[in-house]
Amino acid sequence: MSESLVTVEQAAVELNLHPKTVLRYIREGRLPATRVGKSYRIARSRLDAFAGIAGGQQSAAAEARATCIVDIPDIALEKAERIATFLQAVALTGDADTPPLHLETVFDPQAKKLKVVLIGDPSNVGRILEMLQLQRGNRP
Secondary structure, three states: OOOOEEEHHHHHHHHOOOHHHHHHHHHHOOOOOEEEOOEEEEEHHHHHHHHOOEOOEOOOOOOOOEEEEEEEOOOOHHHHHHHHHHHHHHHOOOOOOOOOEEEEEEEEOOOOEEEEEEEEOHHHHHHHHHHHHHHHOOOO
16 A cells, blocks of 8 residues: 655645745655655655644644743843754654644843743643753853
8 A cells, every 4th residue: 555645845835834944854854755856755644743643633622732931031142042942952852742832932132031932732841941941050
């Protein structure tokens, strides 16, 4: 039984991304694909796993979600960038079974303040907050 394949353009539409972003994910190894001539094809199951869709269907929206906003005052731009990069790396850990986590970081240079917004499964948000606390514990 052969599995259906999708093009980069079709995957981009489904993921609501630009096709070049999908190609970058493929080249970085984040999205497995097969090269066919000069283009790529992505297995439907791999695309669904990448998108966080289990068994071809999106998970139930009835699961608990947590929203957390953290303000970090009096922080230098360089330290804010390091924290933001660190948190993004932590947020990307996991596999297809890991519930999706939304993370945004914004730095206000005039107020010297970093704002971190987390939306996701309460345990994952808690894990990110613990990592943030550990990172902040290493203040210069």
